[in-house]
Amino acid sequence: MIPKGQALIPKLSQHQTNGNSNLGLLSAPRLPPWLDGPLPQGFPWGSNTAQNTNPYTSPPNTGVTRYYTFHVSRQIVNPDGAYNVSGILINNAFPGPTISANWGDWIQVEVFNDLTDEGTSLHWHGLLQQDTPWFDGVPAVQQCPIAPQSSFTYRFRADLYGTSWYHSHYSAQYAAGAYGAMIIYGPNGTAQYDEDMGPILLSDWFHTPDYFDLVQTVMAPAAENLFPPVSNNNLINGKMNYPCANSTNPNCTPNAGISKFNVTTGKTYRLRLINSGAEGLQKFSIDGAKLTIIANDFVPIQPYQVDVVTLAVGQRSDVLFTATGKSGDAVWMRSTLGTNFCSLNDGISPVAMAAIYYQNANMTAVPTSRSTVSDAALAYCENDDLSLTTPLYQLTPPSHPDTSQVINITYQSNGTHNLFWMNNSTFRANYNDPVLLDAKLGHTKFPSEYNVYNFGQSRSVRLVLYNWAPAGAHPMHLHGHNMYVLASGTGIWDGQITNRNNPQRRDVMLLPGMPSATEPSYTVIQIDMDSPGVWPFHCHIAWHVSSGLYINILERPRDIQNDVSIPSIMAQTCRDWSAWTGDHIPDEIDSGL
Template sequence: MHFTTLVALALGSVVAGQNNYPNMPVDFLQTTNPVTPLPQGKPWGGATAQNTNPYTNPPNTGVIRSFDFTISRGKISPDGYEKNALLVNNQFPGPLIEANWGDTIQVTVHNEIVGPEEGTALHWHGLLQHGTQYMDGVPGISQCPIPPNGTFTYTFNADLYGTSWWHSHYSAQYVGGLFGPMIIHGPSIANYDIDVGPVLLTDYFHKDYYSLVEDVVSTDFNKVLQPSDNNLINGHNNFNCSTITLNSTAKCTSNAGVATFQFTAGKTHRLRLINAGAEGMQKFSIDGHNLTVIAQDFVPVNPYDTQVVTLGIGQRTDVLVKAPAGYKGKSFTMRSSLAGNGCSITIQPDATAVVYYDTMHTPNTTAWPAFLDSVAHQCANDPISITTPLYPMKPTPPTTTKEIDINFAQNETGYWLWTMNDVSFRANYNDPVFLLAATGNDSYPMDPEWNVYNFGTNSSIRIVISNPGPAAHPMHLHGHNFYVLDVGTGAWDGTTIVNADNPQRRDTQIVPAAGYLVIQFEADNPGAWPLHCHIAWHVSAGLYVTVLERPDEITATKVPSIMAQTCRDWSAFTGGYVIDQIDSGL
């Protein structure tokens, strides 16, 4: 199966009409709307990762990349256990979105979720959405949900470049299958020969997502901690069916198969690692191969070598893997394991795949000791001190600082909920915060459960997150790549900034258990931006705030009429159908 891809990218040679990522399962391939080849050359001109500020004046290629997504229910068995799932174009994982930096991406979404009916919305993880804040895809914040049998077209700019993913932001739908990879090609970061493409790392649950949400947002603490059943690499892994008791209708086979990756001896390969899971922190490694990190989230970094990469949910890391000439004819095990020692809750933590040269055969290789040690003991990101962005930027002094405390407790009705500054978030699907702000209505809190922080005209915002509890949280901020000033256990000393002249930047960072995270960002993107834990169950249980940024300027946004129409459509649907919103809504 083939699809038309981009040609003559600066990142390597790509031939029109060929699949640029032959190691990906065919489920990923976007065939309904093939990408139109660009002319020869670099559409971003003379911009490089070293000399160009990626946040100002992105290129405008004038090219529209169109995709058509139909969301429906179906059955899948990627690890051998058959289950009900939510699918896009009948695919799991969902289709690849691929574009050039500066392109316009259009995704037309048809909501055909029935039996029962559900709304939906899709989020484009990590993109800034400058000028298209209403296309961020978060119901109750940037839009009303797309109602059943409804259609909505997202139109937004590929305003950053690198590796990311898209996913539903309606309840925990993405755990049920609504997610897929996103690649935006841009200036060269480092030299390599072969772009292997996305490597999706996902913990995997056999129960349907709605039943899981019912359990994790409940009054029974014993149900709150739901273990994943398996772990997948690019949608594949075996599951040991003998470990479970099957009912009369359940189907399970223990030899579903694993993903395979063909490498070429003597060549350097680029792998685009994505943690698209629900709860688990991933530790990635390839036996016998060193990894050179070249990007984290949408930020190119000065390369450094390692044998294991840690990815919290929502994080991406691009690595280069040099294949020695002597590896010809050999096979090796690729590993991604869910971090142990209470860090991730799982039944089967280890996902494997096969890296082979020339002829595929079962490998018999040994994991790096550093990988085993990290899986067993490190429930945090790799040290931020080893990361410096290729394009250096120094934070300006903050004009305001907000302290936020994370907590977990029962509310008055006995439900176990996560809070940020003692408030557990709950979305109002019918009144999106950004659309209200665009009409000049920014007198929050209109409802305390919305947990809106109005930062007014502040130009540089610092947020100190304290996490005294036993769980680590991958914190994600929409609309920005933030500076990671410091992170650690205990309490922040109030002064330390790691790599102060050029700190790490990314859009998702883990705050460790019994620890803290200090982030900062320039308030240059007026909008209503979610800041939340990316563990699906934690944001379902309210671990969320909205950063309201430059509200006076939001009123100048030209919001297209389709946004109001979607809200009218949603209102018409809910007028005759009661939504059972059992969680925060996100």
């Protein structure tokens, strides 16, 4: 038996497979500096740089479209060898296929829903979707779900660059594996490196037979909902062994396989870190190494060094790692689920480990390096201090936004169930009635459970969020925008702004947990309202959004009605969904998202 909290030192497997995914294999190719296509002034993005180009207004026009075909289906998966789980995969791969494009390309994805008993949809996390707000991929918001045995084609611009991911936004399907990396090649900024190691997806993993069972646990009546789901393992690129002494499965495989990487002494590598998990805060490190953060989400920043990279669910950081070891060395890459209630795990296998081999190393040898990350760092449940982050392209938000809104987040009963509330309203989706399509028809009033915040024609909006819910921190994700993160702390905000002239920008920010039972935490964000549409703003912990921690931001409704031309396929998708639900009842026991 492995004592709780003690890291399992993996044995290595010679048979490392991941369905149709090559992530985490030594054979996985390194990424190029860009994809093929026109090269004006030597680059696909021409003379645009991270320092001189506003990424929100000036994406290049490459004239290139990258085409993908995705099949969403049920598959039995067992990534850590412990238990067979009914997964939801894309193209039979876990993680799903990586989407790649150059900044300014178009991406077209035809999605086939091969599921027989539930809808699906895919969200392209972090992209702005300017001029295509209907392709953001959230059912009940911009579209109806893709009906079983139907297809839907998304087409959108690669309008930002860097590292991101895509995932299902239908209930908690992505907790079953329906996600993959999305790499948009663009200018490198000030940091230089030798090779791009590619995406490194970090995800908590659950041995529960089906994701729907997890949702049932979350949504049980208050009298039965005593404990939220806890994860059972932690994965790097879909891999990690599990100590079979803790498994009741007689067919548990003790050496299911871990991810492996090879490096050369003296070279510097770009690692594209993605927290693609359902709940867990990730603490990423490489034994004995300093890591240099060069981008957060889709925002290049002035580089700074850390011992450990903190990533809440949905967040990404691009980091540089310089291989300072000698020929023949082997060291551990680690991602640890945050301790001190930063993450809910059973304590058996909270540390995902991957092997890094230097040139001439024995690729079957088990590394013996040790982590130097402090217990205090692993127990710190927040992102790095806002003062450390300086975006390379400077933007100063208006000092006096058109609209300011306070939002109080609470966790309370509706009489039978404990749910999350935002200003005393909890969210529930109506799959048959997308808010964007209603707004196009001129509707500005919506049922209370749609949680629509109509900010009219405001051009700048400030949200002051207070966390009064004794349920830890909340990674709050804004669709369609990078938000300015002005301040974060405990108590009542005093009006002070960090880096007022050039604050941090990203699309997921971590609202801290309550410091005590009577004192809130806060985060203050500001949004440039430059993209008419209906944009979700929600906690990215799967169980929290299932429990209603979600609002819709209705942006410039008059412009939606007068200037936004929504393609007819959106209405057809709703007709297809309506036809399917005519004789099938969707099992929507949670918020739906």
